[in-house]
Amino acid sequence: MNYARPQKMVILTQDLDFSSLLALTSAAGPSVVSLRLSNAQPSAVAKVLMRVLPRVESELENGAIVSITEQKIKIRRMPVNAHLDV
Numbered sequence: 001m002n003y004a005r006p007q008k009m010v011i012l013t014q015d016l017d018f019s020s021l022l023a024l025t026s027a028a029g030p031s032v033v034s035l036r037l038s039n040a041q042p043s044a045v046a047k048v049l050m051r052v053l054p055r056v057e058s059e060l061e062n063g064a065i066v067s068i069t070e071q072k073i074k075i076r077r078m079p080v081n082a083h084l085d086v
Helices: 017-025 042-061
Strands: 010-013 031-035 064-068 073-077
Touching (some): 017 064, 042 073
Parallel strands (some): 010 031, 031 064
Antiparallel strands (some): 064 073
């Protein structure tokens, strides 16, 4: 994340740790696309990304966590304020 932030890169991942770290630290970037797909084959992922990325480009440029499933797209603008139960 330290490399991606100044480069204004977007992290594409299936690992929830990136989104969690951004929320816990209230960081403003980098943007993350979190894939929650049942079919992780490259051709299936590419098809989903080709359909979704143009729709969320603006949010990613401005700092967001985008979660993608087969049924929906969820966008959380950053910084995300985490709510911790203690």
